[in-house]
Amino acid sequence: MRYNYGMSTTPAEVxxxxxxxxxxxxxxxxxxxxxxxAGRSGxxxxxxxxxxxxxxxxxxxxxxxxxxxxxxxxxTRVQARRMDRAExxxxxxxxxxxxAAGTPEVEPERFAVAMGTGIGGVNTLLDQDDVIEExxxxxxxxxxxxxxxxxxxxxxxxxxxxxxxxxxxxxSACASGAEALAMGARLIRDxxxxxxIAGGTEAAINPLTIAGFAQARTLSRRNDDPEAxxxxxxxxxxxxxxxxxxxxxxxxxxxxxAARGARVLGRLAGYGITSDAYHITGPDPTGAGQIRAIRKxxxxxxxxxxxxxxxxxxxxxxxxxxxxxxxAIAEALGxxxxxxxxxxxxxxxxxxxxxxxxxxxxxxAVEGVIPRTLNLxxxxxxxxxxxxxxxxxxxxxxxxxxxxxxxxGQNVTLIFTPA
Numbered sequence: 001m002r003y004n005y006g007m008s009t010t011p012a013e014v015x016x017x018x019x020x021x022x023x024x025x026x027x028x029x030x031x032x033x034x035x036x037x038a039g040r041s042g043x044x045x046x047x048x049x050x051x052x053x054x055x056x057x058x059x060x061x062x063x064x065x066x067x068x069x070x071x072x073x074x075x076t077r078v079q080a081r082r083m084d085r086a087e088x089x090x091x092x093x094x095x096x097x098x099x100a101a102g103t104p105e106v107e108p109e110r111f112a113v114a115m116g117t118g119i120g121g122v123n124t125l126l127d128q129d130d131v132i133e134e135x136x137x138x139x140x141x142x143x144x145x146x147x148x149x150x151x152x153x154x155x156x157x158x159x160x161x162x163x164x165x166x167x168x169x170x171x172s173a174c175a176s177g178a179e180a181l182a183m184g185a186r187l188i189r190d191x192x193x194x195x196x197i198a199g200g201t202e203a204a205i206n207p208l209t210i211a212g213f214a215q216a217r218t219l220s221r222r223n224d225d226p227e228a229x230x231x232x233x234x235x236x237x238x239x240x241x242x243x244x245x246x247x248x249x250x251x252x253x254x255x256x257x258a259a260r261g262a263r264v265l266g267r268l269a270g271y272g273i274t275s276d277a278y279h280i281t282g283p284d285p286t287g288a289g290q291i292r293a294i295r296k297x298x299x300x301x302x303x304x305x306x307x308x309x310x311x312x313x314x315x316x317x318x319x320x321x322x323x324x325x326x327x328a329i330a331e332a333l334g335x336x337x338x339x340x341x342x343x344x345x346x347x348x349x350x351x352x353x354x355x356x357x358x359x360x361x362x363x364x365a366v367e368g369v370i371p372r373t374l375n376l377x378x379x380x381x382x383x384x385x386x387x388x389x390x391x392x393x394x395x396x397x398x399x400x401x402x403x404x405x406x407x408x409g410q411n412v413t414l415i416f417t418p419a
Contacts, residue, residue: 023067071092235379271300290325322380
């Protein structure tokens with residue numbers, strides 16, 4: 001039986017019925033969550049990934065957080081050959097989420113996909129550039145363009161499941177995955193869809209990306225101690241660790257999910273999106289855009305600052321970014337805010353970060369658990385808020401706020417609540 005509720009005159013409640021992920025901690029959601037609770041790190045040396053390059057020894061950063069399980073291993077040979085690694089990751093995460101949601105029966109015209117990415121198929125682009133340089137244009141793959149285009153991950157997911165209400169690809173740097181989740185919620189609230197697969201994906205661990213970030217002095221160079229390299233809020237932090245992976249959520253209208261008897265995991269209760277209009281890479285030092293995003297999300301969810309159990313911070317482990325975010329949180333939520341930073345475990349997944357951390361935030365909200373922040377040995381004196389470290393902290397189920405901020409001054413705050 002198919003359910004089609006059509007347009008609504010009032011905003012619909014958005015529930016989450018399925019989760020999927022492939023990350024540096026494992027190939028599914030359970031591996032991600034258990035890894036977070038156990039305090040495991042997915043950061044390692046990547047000599048094997050760059051060994052073929054003559055300049056490998058000259059790369060200043062030799063660590064990253066690759067996916068623990070190759071997404072190609074979960075696909076057929078033909079599927080893997082036709083997709084860039086970022087597309088493969090999105091496909092695998094979406095499949096897990098769709099299966100977990102019980103494969104909803106929904107009219108294709110009421111079903112959409114929103115899958116963000118910050119960089120897209122950069123590995124394909126670089127590989128095919130090598131081909132044209134070494135073997136000529138006649139040897140370039142005919143699949144090059146659909147493999148490198150940023151909307152490829154969302155398009156592949158829509159083709160697989162027959163989503164015809166629209167395919168959306170937010171490209172907002174490190175805020176892309178979170179913005180895709182917000183977009184999915186907006187589509188449902190505005191009556192344009194009953195079901196949306198939403199999330200983010202990124203697979204950009206390669207010498208060019210590493211060199212570019214390193215030249216900008218944003219990457220950690222703690223090559224001799226990879227698992228200790230990503231250290232948000234710590235006074236000895238020296239930059240972020242580049243990660244890769246994907247996460248997806250199945251978002252539904254609450255009444256649609258109820259009508260089909262779906263198991264509801266939680267709710268995407270509110271979101272706030274703002275922009276700094278300040279600098280192409282640096283955040284506004286006043287934190288005004290971040291503060292507005294947090295306050296907009298609270299208003300949207302109908303919550304107060306006191307309702308928030310903890311904040312899933314963007315906290316990349318950069319010197320300036322961590323301090324600015326904590327100041328913004330203190331202003332928006334008050335001095336008693338409690339923080340955690342998943343990037344200490346999984347590195348910075350760029351366009352996938354907000355989606356992967358959204359999964360962590362939702363599970364935290366549902367289970368009443370705050371994963372610890374790794375590598376916090378000496379908290380920066382300018383960070384005055386309570387950062388969960390040392391041990392995972394038990395609390396109570398309740399609203400969790402998740403921040404994602406991207407180059408270009410793009411700010412997204414999401415709020416997840418239990419069912």
